[in-house]
Amino acid sequence: MPMPENEPLLETRGLTVRYGGVVANDDVDLTVRAGEVVGLIGPNGAGKTTLVDAVTGFAPSTGEVLLAGRRIDRLSPHRRRRAGLARTWQAGELFGDLTVADNLAVTTQRRGVGGLVADMFGRRGTAAADPALELLGLGDCAARRPDELSLGRQKLVGVARALAGGSRVVLLDEPAAGLDTDESVAFGAEVRSMVETGLGVLLIDHDMNLVLDVCDRVYVLDFGRVIACGPPDEVRRDPAVITAYLGAEAIA
């Protein structure tokens, strides 16, 4: 469970995204606290990926996005990343010809003169990547290539890559796609233990068991609006959610 004294790490206030006539996110208020795994579910086209895009700066939005209390909604995606907000992508393939450590290092390379100096002294990226690997139980995989690992561990490398460089909040967009039940359970356990260190996670997935088992709280989107929010057991029984999304038989 999240530590009750913890301040919100990520907040959206009135977040709205319009694509032409489509309101893909409609006045969304959402909070992720340190130590918390928060789920985001909803039918296809409900606006889940749009919310991740808007929070991370890849979709134009109105409203506010705050990271640890500081407005970041006018920052570029790159600056939001450097401020400690990271994401995974639905098609988040790893670089197959790089080691796991180098897959993390390429995301933490410094740019400009600082990066050049770091390159010259051989301290680029990799050193910062190691804690994320350890955190996700991948310490023994650093020198291996992704295709030498199980799919479940490859997915965890994708999460570690998002965390590399000191991220505080990570938005996981369908991170368990393609995993079987056992792998999904193991993945969820790693995500849970990861937030014990004080990180915050927003988890989007179609695997309802993963979301409802792993998350402290769940938001449900429908047509871009939040129609329910609460602990998994409440959301599971919410009539609006059943009507909009889950279907009575799916949660029986």
Ligand SMILES: Nc1ncnc2c1ncn2[C@@H]1O[C@H](COP(=O)(O)OP(=O)(O)OP(=O)(O)O)[C@@H](O)[C@H]1O
């Ligand atoms: N770049 C875009 N341009 C125009 N419309 C878009 C764009 N991206 C998303 N949309 C529309 O915004 C709405 C929300 O889409 P979004 O992909 O965020 O939903 P989702 O909940 O992530 O769906 P899924 O579960 O299928 O991934 C949909 O109506 C979609 O067609």
